[in-house]
Amino acid sequence: MAEIVQFESVAKRFGGTVALDGVSFSIREGEVHALIGENGAGKSTLMRILSGVLPKDSGRIFVGGSEKVFRLAVDAQREGISTVYQEPHLVPHMTVAENVFLGREPLKRFGWVDFNTLNARTQEILAQLELTISSTTTLADLSSAEVQLVQIARAIAFSTKILILDEPTASITGRETEILFSLLKKLNAKGLTIVYVSHRLKEIFELCHRATVLRDGRYVGTVDVEKTTEREIISMMVGREVEETTSLPNGRGTGEVSLELRDVSVSESPVPVRNVSLKVRKGEIVALAGLVGSGRSDVAKAVFGLNRISAGSIHVHGTRVNIKSPGDAIRRGISFVPEDRKSEGLIPIQSIKHNISLTGLKLLARLGFIRGSAETSLARTSSAQLSIRSSSEEAEVSTLSGGNQQKVVLAKWLWLKPTILILDEPTRGIDVGAKAEIHNLITNLAKNDVAVLLISSELPEVLRLADRIYVMRDGTITGELQRSEASQESIMHLAALGKHETGAL
Amino acid sequence: MKEPRFGIRVNFRVMSMILILVVMWIFFRLQVGDFYFSGESIAKLSRDMVSWTILAAGMTLVIISGNIDLSVGSLLSVVAASAALMMNPEYGPGWSANVAVPIALAIGTSLGLLQGTLVAYFRIPSFIVTLGGLFIFRGITQKISEFDPRVPAGNWVVSLGFDYVPHETAYAMIAAFVLLLAGVLIISRRNRLHMNLPSWNIPALAGILFIVAALLALLVMKMNEYKGIPNQTVVMAIVLITLHVISKQTTFGRHLYAIGGNTEAARISGIKVERKIVAVFALMGFLAGVAGIVWMAQNQGSTKNGGQYYELYAIAAAIIGGTSLMGGRGTIFGTFLGGLVMATVIQGMDYTNLENWLQLVVRGSVLVLAVGLDIMAKNPPLWARRLQSKVWKQSRSAS
Numbered sequence A: 001m002a003e004i005v006q007f008e009s010v011a012k013r014f015g016g017t018v019a020l021d022g023v024s025f026s027i028r029e030g031e032v033h034a035l036i037g038e039n040g041a042g043k044s045t046l047m048r049i050l051s052g053v054l055p056k057d058s059g060r061i062f063v064g065g066s067e068k069v070f071r072l073a074v075d076a077q078r079e080g081i082s083t084v085y086q087e088p089h090l091v092p093h094m095t096v097a098e099n100v101f102l103g104r105e106p107l108k109r110f111g112w113v114d115f116n117t118l119n120a121r122t123q124e125i126l127a128q129l130e131l132t133i134s135s136t137t138t139l140a141d142l143s144s145a146e147v148q149l150v151q152i153a154r155a156i157a158f159s160t161k162i163l164i165l166d167e168p169t170a171s172i173t174g175r176e177t178e179i180l181f182s183l184l185k186k187l188n189a190k191g192l193t194i195v196y197v198s199h200r201l202k203e204i205f206e207l208c209h210r211a212t213v214l215r216d217g218r219y220v221g222t223v224d225v226e227k228t229t230e231r232e233i234i235s236m237m238v239g240r241e242v243e244e245t246t247s248l249p250n251g252r253g254t255g256e257v258s259l260e261l262r263d264v265s266v267s268e269s270p271v272p273v274r275n276v277s278l279k280v281r282k283g284e285i286v287a288l289a290g291l292v293g294s295g296r297s298d299v300a301k302a303v304f305g306l307n308r309i310s311a312g313s314i315h316v317h318g319t320r321v322n323i324k325s326p327g328d329a330i331r332r333g334i335s336f337v338p339e340d341r342k343s344e345g346l347i348p349i350q351s352i353k354h355n356i357s358l359t360g361l362k363l364l365a366r367l368g369f370i371r372g373s374a375e376t377s378l379a380r381t382s383s384a385q386l387s388i389r390s391s392s393e394e395a396e397v398s399t400l401s402g403g404n405q406q407k408v409v410l411a412k413w414l415w416l417k418p419t420i421l422i423l424d425e426p427t428r429g430i431d432v433g434a435k436a437e438i439h440n441l442i443t444n445l446a447k448n449d450v451a452v453l454l455i456s457s458e459l460p461e462v463l464r465l466a467d468r469i470y471v472m473r474d475g476t477i478t479g480e481l482q483r484s485e486a487s488q489e490s491i492m493h494l495a496a497l498g499k500h501e502t503g504a505l
Numbered sequence B: 001m002k003e004p005r006f007g008i009r010v011n012f013r014v015m016s017m018i019l020i021l022v023v024m025w026i027f028f029r030l031q032v033g034d035f036y037f038s039g040e041s042i043a044k045l046s047r048d049m050v051s052w053t054i055l056a057a058g059m060t061l062v063i064i065s066g067n068i069d070l071s072v073g074s075l076l077s078v079v080a081a082s083a084a085l086m087m088n089p090e091y092g093p094g095w096s097a098n099v100a101v102p103i104a105l106a107i108g109t110s111l112g113l114l115q116g117t118l119v120a121y122f123r124i125p126s127f128i129v130t131l132g133g134l135f136i137f138r139g140i141t142q143k144i145s146e147f148d149p150r151v152p153a154g155n156w157v158v159s160l161g162f163d164y165v166p167h168e169t170a171y172a173m174i175a176a177f178v179l180l181l182a183g184v185l186i187i188s189r190r191n192r193l194h195m196n197l198p199s200w201n202i203p204a205l206a207g208i209l210f211i212v213a214a215l216l217a218l219l220v221m222k223m224n225e226y227k228g229i230p231n232q233t234v235v236m237a238i239v240l241i242t243l244h245v246i247s248k249q250t251t252f253g254r255h256l257y258a259i260g261g262n263t264e265a266a267r268i269s270g271i272k273v274e275r276k277i278v279a280v281f282a283l284m285g286f287l288a289g290v291a292g293i294v295w296m297a298q299n300q301g302s303t304k305n306g307g308q309y310y311e312l313y314a315i316a317a318a319i320i321g322g323t324s325l326m327g328g329r330g331t332i333f334g335t336f337l338g339g340l341v342m343a344t345v346i347q348g349m350d351y352t353n354l355e356n357w358l359q360l361v362v363r364g365s366v367l368v369l370a371v372g373l374d375i376m377a378k379n380p381p382l383w384a385r386r387l388q389s390k391v392w393k394q395s396r397s398a399s
Helices: A043-050 A073-078 A096-100 A115-128 A144-156 A174-189 A201-207 A230-238 A296-303 A326-331 A341-345 A352-364 A372-385 A402-414 A432-447 A459-465 A488-497 B012-032 B039-048 B050-064 B072-087 B097-121 B126-144 B156-162 B167-194 B202-226 B231-249 B251-261 B263-268 B273-299 B310-320 B332-351 B356-378 B382-398
Strands: A003-014 A017-028 A032-036 A058-063 A066-068 A081-084 A162-166 A193-197 A210-215 A218-224 A257-266 A273-281 A285-290 A311-316 A319-321 A334-337 A420-424 A451-455 A468-473 A476-482
Touching: A003 A043, A003 A193, A017 A043, A017 A058, A017 A193, A017 A210, A032 A043, A032 A201, A043 A162, A043 A193, A073 A081, A081 A144, A096 A115, A096 A144, A115 A144, A144 A162, A144 A174, A174 A193, A174 A201, A193 A201, A201 A230, A210 A230, A218 A230, A230 A432, A257 A296, A257 A451, A273 A285, A273 A296, A273 A311, A273 A451, A273 A476, A285 A296, A285 A432, A285 A459, A285 A488, A296 A334, A296 A420, A296 A451, A326 A334, A334 A402, A341 A402, A341 B263, A352 A372, A352 A402, A352 B251, A372 A402, A372 B167, A402 A432, A432 A451, A432 A459, A451 A459, A459 A488, A468 A488, A476 A488, B012 B332, B012 B356, B039 B050, B039 B202, B039 B231, B039 B332, B050 B072, B050 B231, B050 B251, B050 B273, B050 B310, B050 B332, B072 B097, B072 B126, B072 B273, B072 B310, B097 B126, B097 B156, B097 B273, B156 B231, B156 B273, B167 B202, B231 B251, B231 B273, B231 B332, B251 B263, B251 B273, B263 B273, B310 B332, B310 B356, B332 B356
Parallel strands: A017 A218, A032 A193, A032 A210, A081 A162, A162 A193, A285 A451, A285 A468, A334 A420, A420 A451
Antiparallel strands: A003 A017, A003 A058, A058 A066, A210 A218, A257 A273, A257 A311, A311 A319, A468 A476
């Protein structure tokens, strides 16, 4: 097969951070080529360069045999390269057809949009893809998976030869993934070259022909998916064998109760919480499992003073407390790592140092004046402990990869030496390596007597870490499982149906 | 990576503003002649920028917190008018400045506090609250200033507007300032190097200190040839230095940056967001009060239209100085340079006898140009990148 795209020592840096360091490999015409690596490995950067969104610093890119310099996204589109981004780049309140033809609308005389042609041609494209979406539906009425499919329709509507997909399954369910994959396979069979960026290995084995692994901005290697194993790819990604978290000794968590909720209700939160009672003991990891929208985060926010509780009581180390603000919670030794690091966890335009110190600036200040050296050494120690990779602690957080950003969020809460730690999706959107590090960290905190309340949608994570599991559904706790009796099936039963497998609650 | 020439990378914005200033000074010197660099001209420049540069400094903190205050011009005039009325024996009680000034400052502070409360606790956007304030306070000023009250001579407040620092004191002040600056720079360099952080290298540090010291000495010498440093210029310097320290070194300042950078993250980090917003508006109100007192002293009384458009000068100075209207970014030093740019343009045009309408056009153009160029340099829009690539291709094919 001919090589359709060739990268020749492509390099890119952001400020002091090296994002790509002399990457060379090629993509063959008509293949599904996976691009994998941990967060921060440079996958997205490379794809943004290929689609003309980012300029490269040096190196060369050949498309169809001749060198191309893309300064704008349209330059790449002209060469037949289309990209579907992780977050939809579409207009929610316009129709499917308007979105598919956005910026390229067929026109009638005097510049009027020809809506008949617009809708008819969109319907054709949708039919070609065997999709049952109507071209006149408003985008906001579609599910996130359907929006993905519309993005693909938009991408292939115009003589596309190479389709780049950047983590397309991040926000869709397993069933929807199947539909997406069968569509991609069909398109590929018709000769479309697909570059598939992901760090979900299963998908790569299902869909892709070859896989290229990047690590720390460097090219590690390209393998034939048929001839390789998950284990080999993981060790290429991480650069070492992944150490499994040491299994926790059983029978811990018999000590004093650090955090207790008694019949707590929250009426003002997005998902109203009803009569939640739970206990977290010293040195115990307790998971709060459940589907998205089951009220898990609302419970956490109530404990942290972000939601006011309407009934019930919260007890910290045996005394009833009235936590009215995050400040109150922090003073009582509670730390909270929120779900969404970009909107709740970090101040992206500030440095690592300033982000870490923010939670306890008063502790670093004398008479209201911040002691710069204390702040810097704090950032140093934290960065070292959590192995945050960056050019310096004065690097802007927005320039870091997702995994490193998450470590900064953890750092800003851990240096306060909390006795109670609430983690809301601590490893969402994070690569294998960083995930293992964070799991080890959580385990070690528990060993050091911190009471951990872990909210997670990932059942393997819950099963690996938790001593006990509470399962929530519709704002209330539907069951409690011991480590020994918990399995993916038993948790899902409680989360989806609200009852134990045996039928009795 | 290559070691930067000065030990750390120099802020592009600051350098370009200094360059713009120097170019303008040379230009006006050529236009105006000897008088432009005379002590009198310099003293006048520094005096004229005082009231709205004080506003601009407060405005910088307000904008950093993600808000805006459009009412400061009117607020300045309310304070000026009420102070003048309180001191005027004819229409008012004729109190001494010792009574009237604190009360007037308290009025400014509480009006700021009130606006801050509406913004923080009632969730009314600051743009709306302070736009309302702009009209309301102007209305109140017109009532208080009905008779254009004058401040009786012989009050210490008046000396704020008209007197000068004694020559020896002026030298002592700049000597103290340079020593302080040297101390701060050397200690911070030592601390940063101790932590293995990049810092100014010795030649750059010495260079900065030398330039600052020489410049200040020259300025004071020039101004002393005339009458000396105006008292109000000293007030401005104190305000700027204090706010600089507040913004960089205190928890309050850091909290403002955090709130402007990401309010939700700041709240979750335990910052009492509402209280800080109220505080920054109260501080703005107090500074509008200080600016109002200075303005009143300059004018020996108040008028109905005092301080009109000053909110826009203040915002312009802050923005030219690199403060981001999105919040979370900005420095007091930048705002000072921005204020200097504005003052230079205004004064220079006065000297060249440009007609009033044209002066307004130029002022506006300077704002758009200064900010526009900076944005273009940092993040060029599509057409500029296209143009750049065309030029680049041509130059490559030519060579």
